[in-house]
Each structure stands twice: as C-alpha cells, then as structure tokens.
Amino acid sequence: MSRTFRKVLVANRGEIAVRIVRACRDLGLTPVAVFSAADRSALHVRLADEAHLLGDAPSRESYLRIDRVIDVARRAEVDAIHPGYGFLAENADFARAVVEAGFVFIGPRSETIALMGEKTSARREAVAAGVPVVPGTLEPLSDDAAIAREAAAIGYPVMLKAAAGGGGKGLRLVAGPEEILAATARARSEAMSAFGDDRVYVEKAILRPRHIEVQVLADEHGHAVHLFERECSIQRRHQKVVEESPSPFVTPKLRAHMGDLSVRLVKRAGFVNAGTLEFLVDQDGAPYFLEMNTRLQVEHPVTEMVTGVDIVALQIRIAQGEPLPFRQEDLIQRGHAIECRVYAEDPDHGFLPSPGRIAGFHSPGGPGIRDDSGVYAGYEVGVHYDPLLSKLVAHGDDRAHAIARMTRAVAEYRIVGLRTTLPLFARVLQDPGFLAGEFDTSFLESLPPDHQDPEQVDLAAVAAAVMAFRDRGRAPEAQASAERPSPWWQAGVRDGHRA
Amino acid sequence: MIFDAAVAGRTLRVSVRAQDGAYTVDLDGRHFHVEALFDGPFLSLSIDGRRHELGIVRRGATFTVTSPTQVLEVEIRDAARPSDPSPRRAPSGPARVTAPMPGKVVRVLVGPGQAVTAGEGLLVVEAMKMENELRAPRAGVVLDLPAREGQAVESGALLAVVG
Numbered sequence: 001m002s003r004t005f006r007k008v009l010v011a012n013r014g015e016i017a018v019r020i021v022r023a024c025r026d027l028g029l030t031p032v033a034v035f036s037a038a039d040r041s042a043l044h045v046r047l048a049d050e051a052h053l054l055g056d057a058p059s060r061e062s063y064l065r066i067d068r069v070i071d072v073a074r075r076a077e078v079d080a081i082h083p084g085y086g087f088l089a090e091n092a093d094f095a096r097a098v099v100e101a102g103f104v105f106i107g108p109r110s111e112t113i114a115l116m117g118e119k120t121s122a123r124r125e126a127v128a129a130g131v132p133v134v135p136g137t138l139e140p141l142s143d144d145a146a147i148a149r150e151a152a153a154i155g156y157p158v159m160l161k162a163a164a165g166g167g168g169k170g171l172r173l174v175a176g177p178e179e180i181l182a183a184t185a186r187a188r189s190e191a192m193s194a195f196g197d198d199r200v201y202v203e204k205a206i207l208r209p210r211h212i213e214v215q216v217l218a219d220e221h222g223h224a225v226h227l228f229e230r231e232c233s234i235q236r237r238h239q240k241v242v243e244e245s246p247s248p249f250v251t252p253k254l255r256a257h258m259g260d261l262s263v264r265l266v267k268r269a270g271f272v273n274a275g276t277l278e279f280l281v282d283q284d285g286a287p288y289f290l291e292m293n294t295r296l297q298v299e300h301p302v303t304e305m306v307t308g309v310d311i312v313a314l315q316i317r318i319a320q321g322e323p324l325p326f327r328q329e330d331l332i333q334r335g336h337a338i339e340c341r342v343y344a345e346d347p348d349h350g351f352l353p354s355p356g357r358i359a360g361f362h363s364p365g366g367p368g369i370r371d372d373s374g375v376y377a378g379y380e381v382g383v384h385y386d387p388l389l390s391k392l393v394a395h396g397d398d399r400a401h402a403i404a405r406m407t408r409a410v411a412e413y414r415i416v417g418l419r420t421t422l423p424l425f426a427r428v429l430q431d432p433g434f435l436a437g438e439f440d441t442s443f444l445e446s447l448p449p450d451h452q453d454p455e456q457v458d459l460a461a462v463a464a465a466v467m468a469f470r471d472r473g474r475a476p477e478a479q480a481s482a483e484r485p486s487p488w489w490q491a492g493v494r495d496g497h498r499a
Numbered sequence: 500m501i502f503d504a505a506v507a508g509r510t511l512r513v514s515v516r517a518q519d520g521a522y523t524v525d526l527d528g529r530h531f532h533v534e535a536l537f538d539g540p541f542l543s544l545s546i547d548g549r550r551h552e553l554g555i556v557r558r559g560a561t562f563t564v565t566s567p568t569q570v571l572e573v574e575i576r577d578a579a580r581p582s583d584p585s586p587r588r589a590p591s592g593p594a595r596v597t598a599p600m601p602g603k604v605v606r607v608l609v610g611p612g613q614a615v616t617a618g619e620g621l622l623v624v625e626a627m628k629m630e631n632e633l634r635a636p637r638a639g640v641v642l643d644l645p646a647r648e649g650q651a652v653e654s655g656a657l658l659a660v661v662g
Binding site for chain 2: 090413470
C-alpha cells in the first residue's frame with residue numbers, strides 16, 4: 001500500500017529535528033515543527049515552514065505531551081509524524097495514538113515498539129530467534145530483595161538497567177552485594193524521573209566490552225537489510241561521545257555474523273522502518289544482544305556516510321509504503337566515518353552541563369566534513385534538555401584519513417561562550433590507543449588528564465591583555481562583548497505560522 | 500599599558516603598546532610582535548608570525564579565551580591602578596609565586612637573596628606529568644624561598660617571594 005505525504009510533523013527538537021526537517025525538504029515535503037516555551041528561537045523552529053507551541057519548557061509539559069502533539073497534527077493537517085529519538089520516539093502509546101488519530105507514524109508499529117522497546121521482552125524475542133544475550137533476568141523486578149537475590153545468582157559484577165531505559169539513564173554498575181540495595185534505589189529513581197517507570201532488571205556485567213551496534217532497515221513488504229555496524233565504545237557515563245563505522249575491532253566474519261543475527265531478529269519481530277540492535281562484544285569477539293532501539297539513532301550519520309544511504313529519507317519513504325530500493329548485496333561500506341558529539345559540557349569537570357549563550361559559532365567545512373548542528377550564534381543553550389549541540393562527522397578513504405579530517409575539523413570548529421567537548425576530541429584524536437583502534441568502553445576514564453600547557457597560558461594572557469588594551473577607556477557596559485538577543489524574535493515566534 | 504593577567508593560578512605581567520596598527524607585547528620580560536583582528540567573539544592573533552584563532556568573551560575584568568584545545572579564564576588588572584584597595588599592595592611590593600596546581604617541586608633555580616629579572620625562571624614544578632617553569636613576576640630580589648626540591652605542594656602553596 002503506497003501513500004504520498006505532503007506535510008510531516010517533526011515531534012522533536014534540537015539537532016535531530018533539524019535533520020528531519022532537512023530530510024523533508026529533500027523529499028519535497030512540508031516540515032512542521034513543534035516547540036516548547038523555551039525553544040521559541042530554536043533552529044528547528046526557524047528552519048520549518050510552520051511551528052506550533054506545545055507547552056511549557058519541562059518536556060512533560062511539551063515534547064512528551066501526546067495529546068498536544070496530536071492536536072497540532074490535526075490543526076496543521078499533516079499526513080505523518082516523525083518522532084526523532086528520545087521523547088516519544090519509543091513510546092508505543094504514542095505510536096498507537098498517532099495511528100488512531102488517522103496519521104502515519106514514521107517508525108515501527110506500536111506492537112513492535114512494545115515488544116522490542118521493552119528490554120526484557122526484546123531479550124525473550126532474541127533468545128527465541130537464536131540470538132545470544134547477556135546472562136540476566138528476563139523479567140523486570142519491582143522487589144529490591146529479588147534483585148539482590150538475582151544479582152547473587154548471576155554473580156557480581158552486575159549491571160542494573162531500567163526496563164524502559166535508554167541513553168544511560170537508570171543504568172548502574174554494581175561491583176558487589178554491599179552496594180546492591182543503594183544502587184537499586186538510585187537506578188529506580190533515575191528511571192522514574194526519566195521514563196516514568198521505575199522497573200529495573202539485572203544482568204551480568206561484561207567487563208571491558210566493546211559496544212557495537214547494527215543499523216537495520218525493514219519495509220512493509222517483508223524485506224529487511226542491515227547497514228553494517230557502528231563502533232560506539234567511547235562513552236562517558238554510559239553515553240556515547242565518539243562513534244565510527246566500520247569498527248576497527250570487527251572482522252569481516254564477525255560483521256557478517258552480527259548482520260545475520262540482526263536481520264533474523266528483525267524479521268522474527270515483524271519490525272518495520274529503521275532500528276538499531278546494540279551488542280556487547282566481549283574480549284574474545286563474542287557478540288551478546290543487548291537491546292534494540294526501535295527508532296532513528298543519534299549516530300546514524302556515520303552509517304549514512306559509509307553506505308551513501310539517507311536513513312531519515314528512507315524512514316519517510318518506508319512509512320509511505322515504498323519497498324526498500326536495494327537488497328543486502330547492493331550495500332557496501334565505502335571508506336570510514338567518525339562522529340564526535342559536541343555537547344555543552346565541561347570535559348575537564350566531570351562533563352558538567354555548561355548552559356549559556358553561544359557568543360560565537362563557526363562550523364567547519366571542507367572535503368569529507370558534515371556538521372549536523374542544532375544551534376547558531378546568539379542561541380541560548382538552556383538547562384531543560386539534552387546538551388547535544390552538534391554532531392560533527394568526518395568521512396575518509398580509511399580510518400587514518402577520517403581521523404586526519406576530523407582532527408582538522410575539530411581544530412576549525414569554534415564555539416565561544418560555553419564549554420564544549422571539542423577540546424576533549426582534540427585529545428582523543430591523538431591518543432595512541434584511539435589511533436591504534438585499541439579501546440573499550442572504559443577509554444575516557446583511562447585517558448590521561450589534560451595538562452596545563454604553558455604556551456596556552458601565555459597565549460591566553462596575551463589575548464586578554466590585547467583586548468583589554470583595545471577596550472581601554474570604553475564604558476564598562478560597552479565592554480561586555482556578548483550582546484543579548486533582541487526581543488523581537490522572542491515576541492515574533494508564537495503559536496502558529498512563522499513569518 | 501601594563502596589566503597583571505591572572506590565569507591558571509599564575510599572575511603574569513603583560514605590557515601592551517600600540518605600534519603601527521599592531522602591538523608590542525612584553526610578557527614577563529619576553530617581547531612579542533602581535534597583530535590582532537577582532538571579529539566579534541573571535542580573535543585572530545599573530546604572535547611573531549605564528550597564527551592563533553581564538554574565541555574571546557569579556558565579562559568585566561574576566562576574559563574567557565577559547566582555543567581548539569583549551570578554555571582559560573584570564574583576570575586582567577590594570578597594574579598601574581590596582582583595583583585591590585588593600586593597603587601597601589603597590590605594584591612595586593613583593594610578588595608571591597604560588598603553585599598553580601598540586602604537584603611536585605622538581606628544581607629550584609635560584610637562591611635566597613639572589614637578584615632576578617622579570618621573567619627569570621625561579622623553580623620548576625611538575626604537575627600531571629608536565630614540568631612548568633615558574634618565573635619571576637617582576638624584577639627584584641628573592642626575599643623568601645619556602646620551596647624545596649622534591650617537595651609535594653598543594654595548589655596555591657607559597658613557593659617564592661620576589662621583592
């Protein structure tokens with residue numbers, strides 16, 4: 001069954017909403033944005049043809065309000081809704097509500113989201129499909145004493161995980177029985193505030209694992225393919241910061257094996273649209289299925305760069321009922337791609353969020369560079385949402401070429417006014433372990449701390465003194481180099497159409 | 500104009516003179532020819548011909564300088580008119596040299612009572628596997644020298660006084 005869309009509502013914010021708006025434009029569709037009161041001047045609002053206010057800044061008053069998103073969809077008369085990632089993207093109730101309201105959900109069916117989005121049922125499904133999983137409870141446990149008993153039975157160290165989780169929230173490594181009850185309480189409370197669901201389960205912790213995931217695409221006509229792997233081992237607080245494809249760790253044999261397992265599981269689950277299967281790979285190269293993300297992944301651009309496939313555009317085309325335009329044997333990995341996630345966080349102080357106004361923004365360019373950013377100079381990075389500013393992606397003929405291009409791009413990138421993870425990438429990209437492709441998920445913890453370079457100190461002193469000299473005699477209020485954004489813009493973006 | 504620039508736990512004496520559209524900068528006794536292009540929050544610097552592309556934002560006396568590898572905050576004071584109103588703290592008074600971060604004193608380069616020029620190395624402190632030479636913030640005599648070779652020091656520990 002083929003449908004043709006005219007208007008698509010983008011039920012998200014930030015860089016991913018910008019990405020989806022761009023995919024809509026590429027397909028000749030009209031993108032409709034939604035925003036919270038804190039996001040009136042956000043880039044995704046500025047780039048859309050229409051933008052509608054959802055509610056107050058807290059996401060449960062705006063981006064998580066199913067009723068309001070559906071209401072906007074009705075008023076704007078859209079054909080389909082793209083959920084992006086996070087927020088409502090893996091909410092089966094939302095997918096069902098979208099369809100019941102007469103719109104197309106750009107993603108899997110709500111039953112598949114319920115089946116594969118919930119980690120314990122996804123694990124049962126994997127076991128049934130013959131896909132290996134990490135030993136652990138297949139059911140979420142609401143009783144803390146039962147968790148402690150299961151943990152002891154599996155053997156420490158164990159991992160506590162939120163049943164409804166993702167993004168590292170509600171995730172705890174527990175070294176021994178003395179920590180289990182306190183860790184369970186923290187995991188439950190994180191899971192409750194992040195997902196409104198405090199059920200957690202427990203599984204064996206694989207030490208020094210590789211975190212490798214497989215991108216899949218499936219249409220409504222029974223075709224499913226994988227788009228190879230992404231290496232996601234460089235993480236902080238269990239959240240990825242650097243991803244690449246192909247993985248320097250994965251052999252052609254392991255790649256084919258993980259791809260086959262993924263397609264097998266996707267077909268068994270009746271999955272449609274774009275998804276990602278996450279695997280832990282132990283030091284012997286054995287993959288264990290971890291979970292499935294039934295939605296677009298943050299790091300999808302690295303796969304797009306090496307396969308030449310526009311995953312977001314294909315999500316929309318699949319939702320229109322089109323068959324996949326290629327088969328597995330048509331897909332190859334060409335060259336190598338790396339993504340660095342530029343967060344408004346201070347890498348020198350425990351990745352503390354660093355909100356504030358972006359006083360200056362200069363995005364790098366040139367061959368092989370792609371910058372998927374959601375911000376601009378003058379934009380105020382708030383405290384309400386994930387502090388991801390941009391995803392910087394470099395593509396090269398091989399890994400060394402991609403690293404050289406990424407090094408060049410990181411050095412060209414200028415974000416002034418707040419702390420970002422850019423200086424961290426300058427260090428990661430010249431770390432011998434990273435260059436050799438020898439790293440695991442503990443990489444950032446073992447990265448040597450930043451040293452105080454005396455030349456940098458001298459340079460900063462000269463720069464500041466020259467500016468102070470230039471500013472001498474100016475009125476103090478004229479010395480503030482950052483101007484406030486004019487209020488016309490804030491006032492201009494209200495509920496409804498943009499001028 | 501002469502400034503005191505406090506950055507990364509150190510205070511550097513910086514003098515800036517305008518000259519033919521460029522600047523002559525004296526940093527702890529070292530001279531540099533500096534060309535500066537201010538472009539909003541960006542600053543393109545040439546220091547003796549070497550290029551540096553920086554971000555710089557000023558809030559009062561605090562300048563936040565962003566380079567590709569580091570973000571440093573610099574506190575700038577007019578050395579001729581110290582904003583610190585405490586008595587007897589004239590620019591000609593004794594200057595304290597303190598440890599910029601926790602580390603170890605690996606070498607002491609001067610002795611008590613020795614005359615030093617501004618910018619002369621006083622001692623070397625190793626921190627985070629990097630050796631940092633701490634230099635005399637002004638010309639004078641080493642009045643006090645509590646630092647001992649091999650000594651572990653906390654951030655802010657007094658190492659030498661030059662007056």
